[in-house]
Amino acid sequence: MNARRFELLVFDWDGTLMDSTALIAACIQAAARDLGLPVPDHATASHVIGLGLKDALSYAVPQLAEADYARMSERYGHHFRASDTAVPLFDGTNEMLSDLSDRGHLLGVATGKSTKGLERAMAATGIARHFAAVRCADRCTPKPAPDMLNELMSELSGRPESTLMIGDTSHDLQMAANAGVPAVAVSYGAHPRDKLVPFSPMALVDRTEDLRQWLRANA
Numbered sequence: 001m002n003a004r005r006f007e008l009l010v011f012d013w014d015g016t017l018m019d020s021t022a023l024i025a026a027c028i029q030a031a032a033r034d035l036g037l038p039v040p041d042h043a044t045a046s047h048v049i050g051l052g053l054k055d056a057l058s059y060a061v062p063q064l065a066e067a068d069y070a071r072m073s074e075r076y077g078h079h080f081r082a083s084d085t086a087v088p089l090f091d092g093t094n095e096m097l098s099d100l101s102d103r104g105h106l107l108g109v110a111t112g113k114s115t116k117g118l119e120r121a122m123a124a125t126g127i128a129r130h131f132a133a134v135r136c137a138d139r140c141t142p143k144p145a146p147d148m149l150n151e152l153m154s155e156l157s158g159r160p161e162s163t164l165m166i167g168d169t170s171h172d173l174q175m176a177a178n179a180g181v182p183a184v185a186v187s188y189g190a191h192p193r194d195k196l197v198p199f200s201p202m203a204l205v206d207r208t209e210d211l212r213q214w215l216r217a218n219a
Helices: 021-034 042-047 053-060 066-081 093-102 115-125 147-155 170-179 193-199 208-218
Strands: 008-011 106-111 133-136 163-167 183-186
Touching (some): 008 147, 042 053, 053 066, 093 208, 106 147, 163 170, 170 183, 183 208
Parallel strands (some): 163 183
């Protein structure tokens, strides 16, 4: 067995562990439709996945007045909660996390979800046991600020050089860069390859199994 290079592995959730990109984008579109706003296309709705509420809404629905952000959030939540417990993990995710835990890595989550949203997702998927700590956008400065990673490293005694961020968006990779943490990108989530390549991740993989193999060999 290879020696561990990274003690702490931090995963994004939506689009990295859970196959939820399509649902999130559709719920953003549905919420805009409910409020009579121009409906963002799929690429625009997908781009904001992982951001905090204000940054996400100002990009996806720029016509929305800030005073109406709460209404938009409520409509989004209404649509998302109707389907979120049926959203699957990407194939092989549970096995990958088990492998990493067995090797002695500490695992964390840094996500744009709310705390309650992540708790629902973890309960539905049964993988909460793998994670030593999490940070959510309603209790920490959201991506791409470095705060989520900095707080996780502080809590779990991690150092930037022994911490690895794994995510599917440019927001994840920018957060890692802001925290001085290396990153691995996955191309099967919210952002296409051309949005990820400029951040020069250590690896850019196309399937969960590719990620599992890369981590086994290099983490």
